[in-house]
Amino acid sequence: MALILALDAALAGCSAALLEGEAVLAVRAAAGDRGHAALLPPMAEAVLREAGRAATALDAVAAVVGPGGFTGIRAALALAEGLALGAGRPAIGVTTGEALAAALPPELRAGRAVWAVVDNRRGRVLLERFPAGSLVAEGAPEAVAEADLPRPAGPVALVGDAAAAVAARLAARGVDALLSDSRLPGAAAAARVAAMRLAGALPPLAARPLYVEPPAVRLPG
Structure with missing residues (x-):
């Protein structure tokens, strides 16, 4: 059974989880969209200590690569890469x-496509689409204005921090759109995805930042 440490700081929170086989051995989480770089290392240390495992015993280290916030993604990836290199x-x-889709109950995912929608804070959503029963995305994430959202071919479940707004807009167009409780990614769900990837059940994905759009930067005055 693979022992996987997963880290997430892509949106308004951060978390660390340790997974062995199907069992989540330990989890730590904190809300907020700041301070991820300082919070993640002690979280990772805490889950390893709680489970009585050493970093050198890990089979892989996973991190949520985006879409999401530039700073949080970089913090999680830097720590994941350092721990993986050390082990x-x-x-x-x-x-x-x-990670958002994997947090849904399998029976829900079996009957509906899943749309993961992340608010880019610039008037658009970052959309990832998954067919019913699958965690293999239909193409790369894309930035879409809410008014220009495509029409799903059938029932859809919405996940992500923009899910409420998108669900309301789709429902107004007569779409069977289910608003789920999966609003922020979590390290435990990310660890399950990583385990599938490690076993070859999902295509490989490098631990590198996934940016749909250039990071928003403010030039000095």
Whole structure:
């Protein structure tokens, strides 16, 4: 059974989780969209200590690579890459949408496509689409204005921090759109995706930042 440490800081929170086989051994989480770089290392240390495992015993380290916030993604990836290098194990990437979709009950995913929608804070949503029953995305994430959202071919479940707004807009167009409780990615769900990726059940994904659009930067005055 693979022992995987997963880290997430893509949106308004951060978390660390340790997974062995199907069992989540320990989890730590904190809300907020700041301070991820300071919070993640002690979280990772805490889950390893709680489970009585050493970093050198890991089979892989995973991190949520985006879409999401520039600073949080970089913080999670830097820590994941350092731990993976120290353990001599692979660093595995997990997209924000994969982590959000994996948190849904399998029976819900079996009957509906899943749309992961992240608010880019600039008037658009970052959309990842998954067919019913699958965690293999239909193409790369894309930036879409809410008014220009495509029409799903059938029932859809919405996940992500923009899910409420998108669900309302789709419902107004007569779409069977289910608003789920999966609003922020979590390290435990990311670890499950990473385990599938490590086993070859999902295509490989490098632990590198996934930016749909250039990071928003403010030039000095």
